[in-house]
Amino acid sequence: MPMLHYGVRRFALCKQQSNETSLMKIGVIKEIKDNENRVAATPDGVKLLIAAGHEVLVENNAGSGSGFCNQEYQQAGAQLVSTAQAWAVDLVVKVKEPQPSEYQYLQQQIVFTFFHLSGVTKTLTEELLKKGTTAIAYESVEDEQGRLPILAPMSAIAGNMAVTMGVYYLAKHQQGRGVQLGLVLNKRHGKVVVIGDGIVGQHAARTASAMGANVFLAGLKSESLQRLHQEHLSDVSIFLSNQQNISEHIVDADLVVGAVLCREARAPKIITESMVKTMQKGSVIVDVSIDQGGCVETSIPTTHSNPVYLKHNVVHYCVANMPGAYPKTATIALTDATISYILEIAALGMVCVAKRRGLLRAVNIYQGYISSEQVALDLNMQHQYMPITAVLSAKETN
Numbered sequence: 001m002p003m004l005h006y007g008v009r010r011f012a013l014c015k016q017q018s019n020e021t022s023l024m025k026i027g028v029i030k031e032i033k034d035n036e037n038r039v040a041a042t043p044d045g046v047k048l049l050i051a052a053g054h055e056v057l058v059e060n061n062a063g064s065g066s067g068f069c070n071q072e073y074q075q076a077g078a079q080l081v082s083t084a085q086a087w088a089v090d091l092v093v094k095v096k097e098p099q100p101s102e103y104q105y106l107q108q109q110i111v112f113t114f115f116h117l118s119g120v121t122k123t124l125t126e127e128l129l130k131k132g133t134t135a136i137a138y139e140s141v142e143d144e145q146g147r148l149p150i151l152a153p154m155s156a157i158a159g160n161m162a163v164t165m166g167v168y169y170l171a172k173h174q175q176g177r178g179v180q181l182g183l184v185l186n187k188r189h190g191k192v193v194v195i196g197d198g199i200v201g202q203h204a205a206r207t208a209s210a211m212g213a214n215v216f217l218a219g220l221k222s223e224s225l226q227r228l229h230q231e232h233l234s235d236v237s238i239f240l241s242n243q244q245n246i247s248e249h250i251v252d253a254d255l256v257v258g259a260v261l262c263r264e265a266r267a268p269k270i271i272t273e274s275m276v277k278t279m280q281k282g283s284v285i286v287d288v289s290i291d292q293g294g295c296v297e298t299s300i301p302t303t304h305s306n307p308v309y310l311k312h313n314v315v316h317y318c319v320a321n322m323p324g325a326y327p328k329t330a331t332i333a334l335t336d337a338t339i340s341y342i343l344e345i346a347a348l349g350m351v352c353v354a355k356r357r358g359l360l361r362a363v364n365i366y367q368g369y370i371s372s373e374q375v376a377l378d379l380n381m382q383h384q385y386m387p388i389t390a391v392l393s394a395k396e397t398n
Contacts (some may be wrong), residue, residue, distance in 0.1 A: 024346040025055045027089035030062035033096045035304035037327035040093035041071040045335040050077040055344050059086035068328040106131040114138045117364055118266040118378035119292035128365045135365035140264050142358035152199050153333035157323040159203025161284040166255035169284045169315045177282035179254045183212030190247040193249045196259030200288050204257045216249055251278050258287040260295035267292040268287025281313040281372045290318040367391045
């Protein structure tokens with residue numbers, strides 16, 4: 001069943017749980033982060049929201065970077081509005097976390113987007129708390145099986161892209177080693193080391209192997225690694241992720257892909273600076289974990305406009321919104337993943353969220369409190385932590 005139709009079914013289910021449905025005004029924002037051309041909803045997604053009875057305000061030219069023009073949104077039934085109007089709604093849907101120039105628009109609305117609060121400075125969290133904004137993070141939404149359905153498609157795109165960016169920056173004129181990853185007359189060239197066996201890691205390993213590189217994948221569980229090797233990555237060498245094994249493998253690597261994910265938490269520094277110093281001159285690191293602070297000690301966030309820097313003669317690519325480079329594909333995949341949850345939130349607001357475990361744990365900020373314990377710990381703001389269940393309970397009591 002196509003995801004957009006599945007979204008309608010889930011919306012109907014949520015409506016059945018209460019006789020008091022409340023329609024929402026929903027704002028679709030034009031992204032302003034550097035070269036971020038994705039948009040939170042396609043015209044087809046907007047059409048579903050309007051069919052459910054909600055009012056949708058789309059910021060002027062919000063979809064232009066993804067190839068969706070204003071007219072398509074109008075034909076779907078949306079209103080084209082200014083930036084301020086798009087934010088002055090009950091529910092804001094975005095792609096990336098609010099940027100400093102957008103803080104002025106924060107108020108007591110729900111904002112549903114990629115937040116990655118553990119991986120950014122305290123400033124955004126402080127603003128969300130001060131304004132009374134409810135922050136629901138795409139990256140923390142879970143389905144019934146405990147998977148991360150909204151993060152997954154973006155991770156897949158980033159995993160594929162990690163290898164193509166690595167190939168590009170390995171070119172000699174890009175300060176790389178001059179090694180091409182791939183088959184040359186049936187001989188494999190180049191060594192790729194992928195740290196992490198989740199969706200990012202699997203896609204990176206599969207892409208690099210398909211190109212013809214020699215690929216090595218590190219993970220934490222030997223049983224799942226062997227199953228992955230047998231069922232999906234037969235041409236990839238598997239090893240257990242620990243300091244000694246990683247140190248030995250990256251010494252002669254041409255490309256290292258950091259694909260470590262710790263749910264809701266800041267990424268651990270798996271590759272230390274001393275390990276980076278042992279790498280070959282002109283080798284490349286692509287740290288996909290940079291959204292959550294990076295898994296390489298020498299990583300600092302970069303942008304699509306200025307994507308790389310040299311550290312210890314190693315090229316570092318640490319762009320924090322990698323899928324934004326392929327906005328058409330990414331926007332369609334993102335809408336497919338988010339639309340059912342947007343419909344649920346819009347149907348009953350926080351009442352519906354409180355009844356959905358997978359959505360409940362995605363609420364990072366609520367009613368002036370940090371409701372994610374991990375975010376509070378990572379930002380050293382434990383004094384402002386309160387579980388959302390406690391906040392809701394106190395609200396009901398009052």
